[in-house]
Amino acid sequence: xxxxxxxxxxxxxxxxxxxxxxxxxxxxxxxxxxxxxxxxxxxxxxxxxxxxxxxxxxxxxxxxxxxxxxxxxxxxxxxxxxxxxxxxxxxxxxxxxxxxxxxxxxxxxxxxxxxxxxxxxxxxxxxxxxxxxxxxxxxxxxxxxxxxxxxxxxxxxxxxxxxxxxxxxxxxxxxxxxxxxxxxxxxxxxxxxxxxxxxxxxxxxxxxxxxxxxxxxxxxxxxxxxxxxxxxxxxxxxxxxxxxxxxxxxxxxxxxxxxxxxxxxxxxxxxxxxxxxxxxxxxxxxx
Amino acid sequence: xxxxxxxxxxxxxxxxxxxxxxxxxxxxxxxxxxxxxxxxxxxxxxxxxxxxxxxxxxxxxxxxxxxxxxxxxxxxxxxxxxxxxxxxxxxxxxxxxxxxxxxxxxxxxxxxxxxxxxxxxxxxxxxxxxxxxxxxxxxxxxxxxxxxxxxxxxxxxxxxxxxxxxxxxxxxxxxxxxxxxxxxxxxxxxxxxxxxxxxxxxxxxxxxxxxxxxxxxxxxxxxxxxxxxxxxxxxxxxxxxxxxxxxxxxxxxxxxxxxxxxxxxxxxxxxxxxxxxxxxxxxxxxx
Numbered sequence: 104x105x106x107x108x109x110x111x112x113x114x115x116x117x118x119x120x121x122x123x124x125x126x127x128x129x130x131x132x133x134x135x136x137x138x139x140x141x142x143x144x145x146x147x148x149x150x151x152x153x154x155x156x157x158x159x160x161x162x163x164x165x166x167x168x169x170x171x172x173x174x175x176x177x178x179x180x181x182x183x184x185x186x187x188x189x190x191x192x193x194x195x196x197x198x199x200x201x202x203x204x205x206x207x208x209x210x211x212x213x214x215x216x217x218x219x220x221x222x223x224x225x226x227x228x229x230x231x232x233x234x235x236x237x238x239x240x241x242x243x244x245x246x247x248x249x250x251x252x253x254x255x256x257x258x259x260x261x262x263x264x265x266x267x268x269x270x271x272x273x274x275x276x277x278x279x280x281x282x283x284x285x286x287x288x289x290x291x292x293x294x295x296x297x298x299x300x301x302x303x304x305x306x307x308x309x310x311x312x313x314x315x316x317x318x319x320x321x322x323x324x325x326x327x328x329x330x331x332x333x334x335x336x337x338x339x340x341x342x343x344x345x346x347x348x349x350x351x352x353x354x355x356x357x358x359x360x361x362x363x364x365x366x367x368x369x370x371x372x373x374x375x376x377x378x379x380x381x382x383x384x385x386x387x388x389x390x
Numbered sequence: 391x392x393x394x395x396x397x398x399x400x401x402x403x404x405x406x407x408x409x410x411x412x413x414x415x416x417x418x419x420x421x422x423x424x425x426x427x428x429x430x431x432x433x434x435x436x437x438x439x440x441x442x443x444x445x446x447x448x449x450x451x452x453x454x455x456x457x458x459x460x461x462x463x464x465x466x467x468x469x470x471x472x473x474x475x476x477x478x479x480x481x482x483x484x485x486x487x488x489x490x491x492x493x494x495x496x497x498x499x500x501x502x503x504x505x506x507x508x509x510x511x512x513x514x515x516x517x518x519x520x521x522x523x524x525x526x527x528x529x530x531x532x533x534x535x536x537x538x539x540x541x542x543x544x545x546x547x548x549x550x551x552x553x554x555x556x557x558x559x560x561x562x563x564x565x566x567x568x569x570x571x572x573x574x575x576x577x578x579x580x581x582x583x584x585x586x587x588x589x590x591x592x593x594x595x596x597x598x599x600x601x602x603x604x605x606x607x608x609x610x611x612x613x614x615x616x617x618x619x620x621x622x623x624x625x626x627x628x629x630x631x632x633x634x635x636x637x638x639x640x641x642x643x644x645x646x647x648x649x650x651x652x653x654x655x656x657x658x659x660x661x662x663x664x665x666x667x668x669x670x671x672x673x674x675x676x677x
Contacts (some may be wrong), residue, residue: 197517281575285568288585295582 105365106386109314111307112324113379115372117153117207119165121184121278122375123152124205128179132363137378144178148191151183151205152373154331156351174199184373185236186210188243201233209273210237213299217244220268225295227250234303235330238272259291266293272348274331274372276308303372304331308338311369315342319368320360323348324382325371339369351383352381360386393650393673398597400666402590402659405493408471409662411492412438415466416451431465435478436523438470438492439450439615439660443638459485466490471660472523473497475530496560497524500586504531507555512582517538517570520560520616525559531669541568545577552581560588561618561659563595590659591618595625598656602629605654607647610635611669612658619658626656639668647673 114122128145132295147168150158158168169175172194179201182192186206195202206214218225227245231238232253242249252258267287271280277300287294315321321343324330327350336348347359360366370379401409415432434455437445440666445455456462459481469479475495482489495500507514518525519540529536539545554574558567562641564587575580602608608630612619614637623635634646647653653673657666 222520245636250499277576281572284575284581284583288571288583289564292585293583294571294585296571296580298579298581 104360104363104376104386107314107318107365107367108379108382109310109367109369110309110382111303111310112335112368112370113372113374113376115182115207115301115303115307117209117301118373119125121151121181121205122157124162124203125161125166125181128203129161129166130257132165132179133380144175145181146175146178147181147183147189148172148175149183149185149196150328151181151334152326153185153371154326154373154375154378155328156378157373157375172200175200182206183212183236186214186240187236188240189214190243207273209299209301210240211269213241213273214244214297215280216242217249217268217270218298220270220297221245221249222312223268225266225268226250226264228258228267228269228283228287229272230275232267232330235272237274241272247380252283253345254279255286258283258286261286261290264291266295267291269294269296270298271297274304274334275300275332285327292375306370307331308335311339311367312342314367314369315339315346317342317362319345320365321346321367321369322355322359322382322386323338323369323371324350324379325374326350329373330335331370332374336370343367349382351378352385353384355382391647391650391673393670394601394652394654395666395670396594396597396601396654396656397656398590399611399655399657400659400661400663402494402594404496405473405660408438408492409444410466411490412448412453412468413451415468415490416448416453419452419466425427427449431462432468433462433465434468434470435459435462435474436472437615438468439613440472440658441613441662441665442615442621444660444662445667452674459487462487468561469493470523471497473501473525473527474523476501477530478491481489494560496586496588497527500528500557500584501531501558503586504528504536504555505558507557507584508532510537510555512538512553512555512579513537513551515545515556515570515621516552516559517556517562517567519617522559524561527556528559530573539570541566545570548573548577551578553582554578554579555584558584558586559622560586561591562587563621564592567671577603589601594618594656594659596623596652597600598622601654601656602626602633605630605652606632606650607652608633608654608656608670609642609646609673610656610658611637611666612661613637616660618659619661622656622658630654636669638665639672642669642672
């Protein structure tokens with residue numbers, strides 16, 4: 104059985120950077136402890152990335168994920184790769200916490216663009232999943248008038264306005280952004296669109312689709328809470344119905360690959376290399 | 391035989407305004423002659439609107455259409471409804487001609503937007519017909535880097551740039567603007583679109599399509615050199631193959647309406663009411 108692995112599988116730039124910053128915090132914390140200083144704790148506000156295995160590894164290094172600022176009494180707070188809401192950021196600062204901003208620079212840029220558009224009087228539309236922390240963060244920079252939509256369908260009833268500014272969640276699809284922009288062109292005489300879709304996401308999607316077309320079985324590895332991994336699995340399954348989304352190697356079932364000549368493996372942006380390697384090893388051992 | 395006339399047939403706001411300004415010039419000229427002053431001539435740079443019948447009527451009032459500024463030695467120059475190129479405007483001024491600017495305010499606005507986008511560092515794309523005077527005028531405000539396209543197909547090979555600004559010829563279709571915008575979203579991280587399509591055009595098109603669906607024969611009245619009339623005839627003929635584009639009532643052929651129960655009549659933005667009335671009267675007389 105042939106195993107084909109997507110080159111773009113796994114950590115993107117923003118995730119790598121966040122993990123690196125968290126590791127630096129863990130090292131600094133350990134050095135402080137060695138010097139006899141007492142640590143006031145290092146936390147992440149929400150999981151640093153959407154991968155339970157990585158979050159668990161960080162816990163072993165005493166970096167603890169907390170849901171709200173109320174759960175953090177002092178010390179250092181690491182802002183996760185997806186970013187946080189503006190009010191959370193400001194409150195962390197007001198509480199005197201040491202902030203390590205691990206927000207993905209592409210997400211940070213999108214937050215700044217939302218803020219700029221709102222300041223310049225645009226009615227801001229954010230294309231993204233309502234419940235995703237990145238989107239909630241983005242929306243918080245646009246003030247009260249902001250509108251979050253998961254698709255152009257949610258804009259059909261929008262009243263006409265003077266000018267619309269559009270920003271996308273970094274993991275959205277280009278097609279969805281084009282659709283939203285098209286609808287907005289009928290809603291305002293001026294439409295300013297920032298294509299904030301991250302290249303890494305679309306490259307990974309394109310490569311994975313190409314792989315799904317060539318193999319008998321497709322395995323998508325990544326957090327069940329990872330939006331980009333779920334989307335990757337969705338897209339692959341439209342090409343190859345035998346597509347399976349797993350978080351860890353233990354979930355693999357022998358019958359999935361029985362009689363298959365080739366297996367394709369891809370992984371979301373928040374899936375660490377070692378989790379992917381375990382999946383490759385496990386499938387390889389089955390041969 | 392039933393005759394149905396589109397409510398939106400004929401002169402749009404910009405054309406009405408241009409004709410009114412030309413008539414005021416003709417009156418002023420006549421008043422001057424009555425007072426014994428010699429007229430230094432009143433001209434339009436290119437036909438004031440794309441309708442030969444109107445141009446002929448103005449000639450009778452001594453307002454002469456000239457192709458270039460070299461043909462005008464002095465006096466007053468009326469800038470036609472479609473506007474002129476920036477260099478022509480400046481040269482007319484430099485030559486000391488009295489300028490009466492009858493550029494449609496919507497076209498003027500589009501010219502200003504092209505200028506503003508170019509000044510703000512956008513790579514400007516104008517959606518429009520290369521040969522149309524309005525488009526040549528618009529393009530002249532965007533400097534050397536400007537790109538005129540008649541459809542999104544002409545942008546496929548465009549290199550990526552930092553930011554793109556889009557302006558449309560006022561008579562373009564919304565679909566074409568959406569297509570061009572979609573392509574541009576893949577060419578730049580920032581795309582600013584001004585929907586400069588004139589509402590009058592789309593309203594006229596929508597009403598005419600509705601009419602074409604209900605009648606046995608469709609008559610589209612307007613200059614053979616009028617882009618918006620030609621487009622109107624094109625759109626109607628996709629709905630009703632028995633669509634005829636005529637400039638004046640004399641072109642009507644009895645056999646077109648023989649055996650028909652209903653005839654629809656629409657007209658371009660540059661078609662005067664009296665030309666439409668003649669067509670209505672002629673068809674009515676056939677009954």
